[in-house]
Amino acid sequence: MLIFSFNDWKSSRSTRGLSFVILQTMVKTVVVPDVHVPFEHKAHVRRMLKYIKEEKPKKIVMLGDVLDFHALTYHRKQKDWRDRLLEEVSAGRKFLQSIRRSAGNSAEIIFIEGNHEDRWNRYVEQRAPHLADLQHSHWSSHLALEQFGIELASGAVRTKAGAGQTVRFLHGHEVKGSSRIAGNHALNCARKLGENVHCGHTHRLGVLCATVGGKTLFGVEGGWLGDWTSPATKYIGIARPDWRVAFAVYDSKNKTSPFPKMIMAPND
Numbered sequence: 273m274l275i276f277s278f279n280d281w282k283s284s285r286s287t288r289g290l291s292f293v294i295l296q297t298m299v300k301t302v303v304v305p306d307v308h309v310p311f312e313h314k315a316h317v318r319r320m321l322k323y324i325k326e327e328k329p330k331k332i333v334m335l336g337d338v339l340d341f342h343a344l345t346y347h348r349k350q351k352d353w354r355d356r357l358l359e360e361v362s363a364g365r366k367f368l369q370s371i372r373r374s375a376g377n378s379a380e381i382i383f384i385e386g387n388h389e390d391r392w393n394r395y396v397e398q399r400a401p402h403l404a405d406l407q408h409s410h411w412s413s414h415l416a417l418e419q420f421g422i423e424l425a426s427g428a429v430r431t432k433a434g435a436g437q438t439v440r441f442l443h444g445h446e447v448k449g450s451s452r453i454a455g456n457h458a459l460n461c462a463r464k465l466g467e468n469v470h471c472g473h474t475h476r477l478g479v480l481c482a483t484v485g486g487k488t489l490f491g492v493e494g495g496w497l498g499d500w501t502s503p504a505t506k507y508i509g510i511a512r513p514d515w516r517v518a519f520a521v522y523d524s525k526n527k528t529s530p531f532p533k534m535i536m537a538p539n540d
């Protein structure tokens with residue numbers, strides 16, 4: 273089968289007399305881990321927006337828990353944030369708008385639902401099931417995803433990593449289990465799905481590989497973009513978990529490695 277598009281013309285080449293068009297469209301993908309707006313790490317989010325503006329990635333994948341939705345949890349531990357859903361939504365909208373503005377109109381932006389966005393769904397299902405059928409009652413409508421040209425993922429989301437490989441994105445809560453070892457939950461997801469996986473959810477940062485059925489798979493956990501000093505983490509106590517403030521970038525141009533570049537917050 274010949275696959276052809278005008279942009280790929282320059283990379284076409286002839287093999288054994290047949291003209292094969294090799295799909296070599298280069299893709300740079302920025303991966304946005306758990307941000308937990310309005311408890312985001314402001315300095316590193318700024319850095320990420322600047323990076324997006326300068327590097328113009330074709331694709332941006334948001335891994336979920338973009339919003340905290342603290343007002344919708346059953347354990348609303350932060351007195352100050354118990355009933356400020358509208359503020360949370362408006363901060364979320366601002367965040368999404370800033371991503372779109374930095375990325376420009378042509379970038380593809382995909383939003384994968386996390387367990388914190390799912391708080392909204394569960395809240396509606398359990399407390400106001402009569403609203404569940406109304407499309408405008410969905411969190412994605414309140415966050416104006418459509419207005420910002422952001423796609424809510426409904427199927428598997430993948431991108432081209434380096435070294436000719438692909439990677440699949442999950443939030444991380446879709447596959448049961450957890451691990452204290454950074455990268456291990458993502459690797460378990462990769463084993464289950466039989467493909468490379470990059471997930472959020474754990475807030476840890478790590479890359480692990482395994483050989484499964486003769487095939488090398490990797491699992492990536494790319495940190496988070498929340499703020500340690502915000503109310504979002506107050507419930508944790510003194511023992512700070514192994515979380516890292518970062519975002520990740522895949523570049524299909526990278527010929528030597530499929531792994532993403534991790535851009536970490538200094539001194540974190």
Ligand SMILES: [Mn+2]
Pocket residue numbers: 306337473474475
């Ligand atoms: Mn999270």
